[in-house]
Amino acid sequence: MVETKSIEDNKLWEAIFHRKSIRKYKSIPLDDKTLSLVRNFLEELVPLKEDIKTQFMIIGPDDIKSLIPLKKAPHYIAAFSENKRGYRVNIGFMLQQMDLFLSSHNIGSCWVGMAQPKKDILEKTNLEDVILLSLGEADETLHRQEIGEFKRKKLDEISDTEGDNEFLEPARLAPSATNNQPWYFTGNENQIEVYCTRPNFIKARVLKKWNPIDMGIALYHLFLHFTVKGKKVEIITDNNKKDEKKGYVHIATVILN
Numbered sequence: 251m252v253e254t255k256s257i258e259d260n261k262l263w264e265a266i267f268h269r270k271s272i273r274k275y276k277s278i279p280l281d282d283k284t285l286s287l288v289r290n291f292l293e294e295l296v297p298l299k300e301d302i303k304t305q306f307m308i309i310g311p312d313d314i315k316s317l318i319p320l321k322k323a324p325h326y327i328a329a330f331s332e333n334k335r336g337y338r339v340n341i342g343f344m345l346q347q348m349d350l351f352l353s354s355h356n357i358g359s360c361w362v363g364m365a366q367p368k369k370d371i372l373e374k375t376n377l378e379d380v381i382l383l384s385l386g387e388a389d390e391t392l393h394r395q396e397i398g399e400f401k402r403k404k405l406d407e408i409s410d411t412e413g414d415n416e417f418l419e420p421a422r423l424a425p426s427a428t429n430n431q432p433w434y435f436t437g438n439e440n441q442i443e444v445y446c447t448r449p450n451f452i453k454a455r456v457l458k459k460w461n462p463i464d465m466g467i468a469l470y471h472l473f474l475h476f477t478v479k480g481k482k483v484e485i486i487t488d489n490n491k492k493d494e495k496k497g498y499v500h501i502a503t504v505i506l507n
């Protein structure tokens with residue numbers, strides 16, 4: 251069992267370096283076999299915080315309403331959560347596993363913050379609706395071939411770690427809402443402090459819901475990277491280091507052994 255999981259982890263890890271958001275889909279739905287693969291993987295998502303209740307539903311294009319004109323995908327995963335401290339970070343951490351899984355199985359996907367499940371879907375759960383992930387057969391190039399195709403900040407813009415900071419590369423490549431890449435990292439390969447930029451007043455209105463999801467995504471990329479490299483990874487999210495770094499919110503300490 252352990253071996254099977256590590257093969258899967260390797261495939262997810264490789265997807266970090268090739269994935270991209272897919273926004274154009276063929277209008278045909280995924281076949282039943284593929285959908286059950288997705289359904290089974292939903293059961294395997296690893297939470298960052300085990301004490302937060304979550305729920306994931308696979309819904310169709312008619313089940314969502316969009317805040318802006320949107321070419322719809324054949325399927326969406328709607329993520330719901332109990333509203334508890336760190337719940338958005340937790341959803342980012344969990345659903346990014348699915349984003350990488352889909353990419354590694356040649357299925358297109360994209361995080362969707364600008365749409366919401368319709369009322370009849372919301373009525374099926376007492377948990378809060380957090381975010382959607384679209385999925386389906388891609389009608390555009392599915393993968394990136396080279397790292398240069400990622401539009402991302404440079405490592406020294408997102409970290410003050412001295413010397414070799416290549417271990418942050420998987421987090422650097424993480425997707426984020428409006429590609430705003432709100433993360434900042436300090437520390438070293440044994441202990442990393444993870445911060446989120448505090449957005450200015452205007453941006454905050456748009457980004458405050460999404461920044462924590464972005465941080466969960468980047469944390470999962472770090473977690474997966476070090477797991478694949480054979481390290482024991484501990485992520486502490488409740489250590490109240492909030493005011494330590496001006497202009498940033500402390501999100502987590504990652505301890506590697």
Ligand SMILES: Cc1cc2nc3c(=O)[nH]c(=O)nc-3n(C[C@H](O)[C@H](O)[C@H](O)COP(=O)(O)O)c2cc1C
Pocket residue numbers: 269270271272273360361362363364365381400424425426427428429460463464467
């Ligand atoms: C929380 C979140 C919300 C997002 N919402 C949308 C969205 O509503 N529409 C969209 O086209 N892309 C959305 N994206 C995708 C980002 O725009 C995309 O990840 C980013 O531009 C980086 O591009 P890449 O994923 O191709 O690497 C979202 C991403 C995240 C993480």
